[in-house]
Amino acid sequence: MISFNSTFDTPAHIGNIAEEKLKIFGGLVANLNVHHKQLFFADFPIFVEGIFDSMFFQALQNKRGISLEGAGSCLIDVGGNDKIAQYFYLTQSLGKKAYFVYDLDSLFTQKIKTKC
Numbered sequence: 522m523i524s525f526n527s528t529f530d531t532p533a534h535i536g537n538i539a540e541e542k543l544k545i546f547g548g549l550v551a552n553l554n555v556h557h558k559q560l561f562f563a564d565f566p567i568f569v570e571g572i573f574d575s576m577f578f579q580a581l582q583n584k585r586g587i588s589l590e591g592a593g594s595c596l597i598d599v600g601g602n603d604k605i606a607q608y609f610y611l612t613q614s615l616g617k618k619a620y621f622v623y624d625l626d627s628l629f630t631q632k633i634k635t636k637c
Contacts, residue, residue, distance in 0.1 A: 549604065549607040549608070549611060557597060559590075559595040559597065560595065560597055560612075560617075561615075562595075563590075563593060563594055563595040563617075564593035564594070564617065564618065565592070565593055565594040565617070565618050565619070565620065566594065566595050566597055566612060566617060566619045566620070567589070567594055567595065567596050567597070567619070567620045567621075567622065568596075568597050568598075568599050568605065568608050568612075568619060568620070568621045568622070568623075569596060569597070569598050569599070569621075569622045569623070570598065570599060570601060570602050570605070570622075570623050570624065571598050571599075571600065571601065572598045574598060574622065575596045575597070575598040578596055578622070579596055602623055602624070605621055605623055608621075609621065
């Protein structure tokens with residue numbers, strides 16, 4: 522897995538993954554699709570819980586006249602709060618400064634409490 526950046530530095534990559542981290546986000550890698558490809562080109566990806574959250578934040582930025590992509594960012598819905606920790610470790614492994622927007626109920630789920 523290779524991730525690029527806007528500073529044209531050597532791309533980040535994940536090669537030999539430690540077994541413990543592979544267990545955490547290994548299943549996530551198999552589910553990445555065309556929608557997720559922007560993650561590998563954005564310097565500051567923003568993750569939200571679901572598609573409606575993504576649509577809301579995109580509409581909000583459009584109304585403000587802000588281009589997330591132009592700012593080196595992107596919005597990615599993770600498909601539920603149970604996957605936030607997986608994306609956290611994936612972006613951490615790629616050295617990305619990622620942002621996560623989620624409801625407080627996500628904070629109290631066991632997966633986030635034990636993983637983040």
